[in-house]
Amino acid sequence: MFEYAPAPESRDIVDIRPSYGLFINGEWVDSLGDARDKTINPASEEVLAEFAHANEADVDRAVAAARKAYDSVWGRLPGRERAKYLFRIARVVQERARELAVLESLDNGKPIRESRDVDLPLVAAHFFYYAGWADKLEHAGLGPAPRPLGVAAQVIPWNFPLLMLAWKIAPALACGNTVVLKPAETTPLTALAFAEICRQADLPPGVVNIVTGAGDTGQALVNHPDVDKVAFTGSTEVGRLIARSVAGSRKRVTLELGGKAxxxxxxxxxxxxxxxxxxxxxxxxxxxxxxxxxxxxxxxxxxxxxxxxxxxxxxxxxxxxxxxxxxxxxxxxxxxxxxxxxxxxxxxxxxxxxxxxxxxxxxxxxxxxxxxxxxxxxxxxxxxxxxxxxxxxxxxxxxxxxxxxxxxxxxxxxxxxxxxxxxxxxxxxxxxxxxxxxxxxxxxxxxxxASPFGGYKESGYGREGGRHGLEAYLDVRPM
Missing domain, CATH: 3.40.309.10 (Aldehyde Dehydrogenase; Chain A, domain 2)
Incomplete structure (x- = not known):
């Protein structure tokens, strides 16, 4: 068997801040509470950064910013204009792919070959793909006049942090919704880097907001009364709790849960x-x-x-x-x-x-x-x-x-x-x-x-990806 000499990727290409706040209304802001969390490198147990643990008041601010951006800018913007922002985000992701891959491997523990060759190309591809749909929604087979839902609350897991972000944010923005996203508490760094990408792409303030924290932050976001759509990827146990909490409300829900394939x-x-x-x-x-x-x-x-x-x-x-x-x-x-x-x-x-x-x-x-x-x-x-x-x-x-x-x-x-x-x-x-x-x-x-993904039974309901993934973020009922 061949012996392999070490071939480490340089971590010097990433600039990790010692401490992060919350990304609300296009700006970095401090949490209104004092709680902080730490994210570590699972391969060495080294502390990588400290980040804010958002409380209910922080979630209120983020949802309010998303609602304002939806009502005043993003929900009114023609699809061809939304597409330009999505294309720009996709290109910035490609330009920063090496940096983002290293950051993902540091925070998540996955091999750099996977984050570099699988995750990052797919992240860019999802933004490119849904940019193409943004001005063609009436041709998606979902009705003659599909409309955005409003504010989407999105909670993502730690196994594919940046890819799950792309799966959720790209179709939401393409359809004209605004977003408040909570990354997993063990892997927040690429979501926080994505906040900078939104600024680099000149995305209007409040269209994407990122709040960090643990389960209580996600619960506050999912239960917020001014949220129109909930999208969650994670465990079946948490999925059940979310389904119960939104039952009887007007909120649309997509759940992508566990599996035993x-x-x-x-x-x-x-x-x-x-x-x-x-x-x-x-x-x-x-x-x-x-x-x-x-x-x-x-x-x-x-x-x-x-x-x-x-x-x-x-x-x-x-x-x-x-x-x-x-x-x-x-x-x-x-x-x-x-x-x-x-x-x-x-x-x-x-x-x-x-x-x-x-x-x-x-x-x-x-x-x-x-x-x-x-x-x-x-x-x-x-x-x-x-x-x-x-x-x-x-x-x-x-x-x-x-x-x-x-x-x-x-x-x-x-x-x-x-x-x-x-x-x-x-x-x-x-x-x-x-x-x-x-x-x-x-x-x-x-x-x-371009291919839909989702499950049956305790693996959740709804589909992400492809034309089917648009339906989760559109109101297709007759006006």
């Missing part, structure tokens, strides 16, 4: 291609992916062959410094998430599954968990039912396509699935029966701004 490999699949897809499906971004293929369903006749190939491939993965361009597996985002991954993995062993991980050195500082797979997994095991949100794969077997469908659908979630086979007819047969919002064929974790 099945990656289904048939005996006629191209084995090496399938192994790469399985690895990408669960170990990309340390498994911190809502649609991660955390359950491998392999046809019984090829189980031994596929597992041997999969173990060989896992033995080549490199875990370590997220800023090293050779790194495949970065750091777990937080101590709390690491504890959850450990607890569920230990439960898998207690329940009788067999655990295997490749031999790899684990750094002394930071939050780390090696790529892990479990064999001998039963459908009743916690590791087969609960979302681990980490680099842990559960392996189950099946004999027939019908059995594969039954096992894949035996979950409270319904976000995604993958099918590996050379038969196109089987792919279509499976896709028609799998209760998942996204079904990938002979690939996994492929995203495109």
């Amino acid at each position: 099945a990656n289904i490999v048939f005996e006629d699949a191209a084995l090496d291609q399938a192994v790469e897809g399985v690895v990408n499906g669960i170990f990309f971004n340390q498994g911190h992916v809502c649609c991660a293929g955390s359950r491998l369903l392999v046809q019984e006749s090829i189980e031994a062959e596929l597992l041997a190939a999969l173990k060989r491939r896992l033995s080549t993965l490199r875990m370590g410094d997220p800023l090293d361009k050779n790194t495949d597996i970065g750091a777990i985002n937080s101590a709390a998430q690491l504890a959850k991954i450990r607890e569920l993995s230990e439960a898998g062993e207690r329940e009788g599954a067999e655990r295997w991980s490749p031999s790899c050195p684990i750094p002394e500082k930071g939050f780390w968990f090696p790529p892990t797979l479990f064999t001998g997994v039963a459908q009743s095991h916690r590791i087969a039912r609960e979302e681990i949100f980490g680099p842990v794969l559960s392996v189950l077997t099946f004999r027939t396509p019908a059995e594969a469908v039954e096992k894949a659908n035996n979950t409270p979630y319904g976000l995604s699935a993958g099918v590996w086979t050379e038969k196109g007819s089987r792919i279509l047969w499976m896709a028609d029966r799998l209760r998942a919002g996204v079904v990938w064929a002979n690939t996994f974790n492929r995203f495109d701004p």
Whole structure:
């Protein structure tokens, strides 16, 4: 096996302030409260910056700024003019892509190769894509005169901080809404950098407002009476709370929640291609992916062959410094998430599954968990039912396509699935029966701004991305 010399990306290209305020009405302002939080580098536990913990009064100010901008400027602006701002934001993101990628890897723990080659190109692509829609909304098939909703409250998770921001802000602005966004408390830095991008693009004050904080800040934002739309990506537990809190109100809601996706490999699949897809499906971004293929369903006749190939491939993965361009597996985002991954993995062993991980050195500082797979997994095991949100794969077997469908659908979630086979007819047969919002064929974790994304059951409701993603931010009822 080749030995790789370290190839670290320079962190000198990012300028992280010691302390951040809130971005309200186009300006940096201090919080009206005294509470502060810290964000750390999960690979080293180094404190990166301190940021404001917004309270209800701060959220009031942000929503008021968004409402004023909607009523006086943004809601009245023609689509072709809104598009110019979105195009400008997309170009600035491209110009600052290297800096933003480093900042994302520092704050989140993901490998620089992923933030540089996946996250940032997709961020720019989403702004470019929705810029193109801004003056064509009446042609989206959603009615002859679609109108913006007003003020959108958006709460995003820590696994893809800047990409989730783009998924939410780009369609909202294209449709004529204004935004108050709360990033995750463990990964606020790229959202705060995006505030500067809004200023660099001369976005009118109040169109995008960013308030930082923890769950209480998000709760104040979601429950605010002057919010017209709520968009949330995160855990199913929090999604339930949000659904209850807005029930009976006039607020429109989009929820993109958890998943326990099945990656289904048939005996006629191209084995090496399938192994790469399985690895990408669960170990990309340390498994911190809502649609991660955390359950491998392999046809019984090829189980031994596929597992041997999969173990060989896992033995080549490199875990370590997220800023090293050779790194495949970065750091777990937080101590709390690491504890959850450990607890569920230990439960898998207690329940009788067999655990295997490749031999790899684990750094002394930071939050780390090696790529892990479990064999001998039963459908009743916690590791087969609960979302681990980490680099842990559960392996189950099946004999027939019908059995594969039954096992894949035996979950409270319904976000995604993958099918590996050379038969196109089987792919279509499976896709028609799998209760998942996204079904990938002979690939996994492929995203495109033109393609809708979302789930069924406890994976939430509504769609983000594509033409379908416009509907969540438009009032299409007859006037």
